Amino acid sequence: MVKMTFSREENRKIKKTVLTKKIECHDKQLILMQERTQETPLAEGDFIAYRFHDNITVHGGTSSELADSNMVSAVPPSFIVTVLLQGQLRFSYDDLEFHLDSKTKPCAVVVNLAKPANFRREFRAGNQVSKLNLCFHPSWITQRAGLDCPVQQFSRYHKAHQHIELDQEMLELTHALMALSHPQTFQEKMRFEILTHTLAARVLNQLTQGSFQVETDIITPRYSQVTHIVNYIEKNLDQNLSLEHLAAQFSMSVSNLQRRFKQNLNLTVSGYIRLRRLEIAKQQLERGQITITEAAYEAGYQHPSNFTSAFKRAFGVPPQQIYATK
Incomplete structure (x- = not known):
């Protein structure tokens, strides 16, 4: 994983947005940025947004970014897996910054947020992105991982992070989830959830003692x-x-x-x-x-x-x- 500092480009005026929303537009979906007096299309494509068990959220999709912009929002405590199949992603959680680039091969990163953080994502006009995010509530981890489990230890550190090596099975699971982007029937939803759990298991298997980077302080949140x-x-x-x-x-x-x-x-x-x-x-x-x-x-x-x-x-x-x- 590459940790880097973002720079401002002197000759490009970059807009900023705090609020975004997704709308249907014929056969496309749009992400709009809401400004005080207008709404500007930010990206268009096929977006995934699926939540189950109140503990797991899957989102992402394949899209084309339409404008240079910065999205800023607040993220609650979460365990987040980001898989990038195509394009580039620049994003950060507070001062923890990432630049993922799939030019050579697909890439992924897992990040643990033990407390709320500010999230920032850059959009660049013309950037074609295909990605998937798996977001888990912290209780999902604590209910499944024992005290000596590397996943449990990972989840105790705020902004712990690790690059994930995507093998063929992980790529196939990701592509299968992307293909089943809008599950409707009972069977489709069950298939989607099974794929999500299987991909999460493959990712978490790469977390071993000492394999991930952590902040200096251990945080043990109260899940009340x-x-x-x-x-x-x-x-x-x-x-x-x-x-x-x-x-x-x-x-x-x-x-x-x-x-x-x-x-x-x-x-x-x-x-x-x-x-x-x-x-x-x-x-x-x-x-x-x-x-x-x-x-x-x-x-x-x-x-x-x-x-x-x-x-x-x-x-x-x-x-x-x-x-x-x-």
Whole structure:
């Protein structure tokens, strides 16, 4: 696996998007980036989006990227396998950056996120991509792996990662999943899920003690109801996340929600949401993807001056200091 730093191309204006959505358009599917005043096609093709057992999500597909852009979003704790059959992929989880290139041969990487992270993906006009992502909830791992299992040890480290050597069977499994992109019948769904588990087993067999790269700190998350609340927040940071809405979503009283959140994370719910939005804004400013006014708007602040004050309290410097260096 290649770990690299992204650079900005001086003569190409790269757009940035936080929100994307997928729509059907005749025989094609489009990914649109939602800006304040318009929607711009980002990619078109045949996309996979399948979820089962509330613990496994499969997505990807074959697509053509239509515009130069950067997608930024928040990712909950996850165990993620990315298989690239065609094209190039540039993406990152916080400061952990990857450039996968299938020019020589298909490639893959597995990454463990033991806590929420900011995800960034680059799109480049004309890039033809064929890829598959398998995303597993952390509990899926803990329920199956023993304490001495390398997979369990891998899952204890935030941003642990390893390059995967794709053998012929893995490639055949990936192609079979891609071909069965929209399972409809009971038999098709069972086939899709069996293929997913088989491919995951082949990938995880390559994880051995000392074979993967890790961060310095071990993190052992508590897989409680609070974890599910955090996952929900991470997936909906662009929405209006009121305490009343969150409490109703998880059949709790507001006071119970606040108490559990504080006990587990030592943060209030509102404080956590505010911090995560500020962290995303900081990453975007550091990469030169966004103006301070845009960052304030997307972080939920109506006035840039309030955003500046909150940013400085959180990170010790005003956003202008970060933006001025770009």
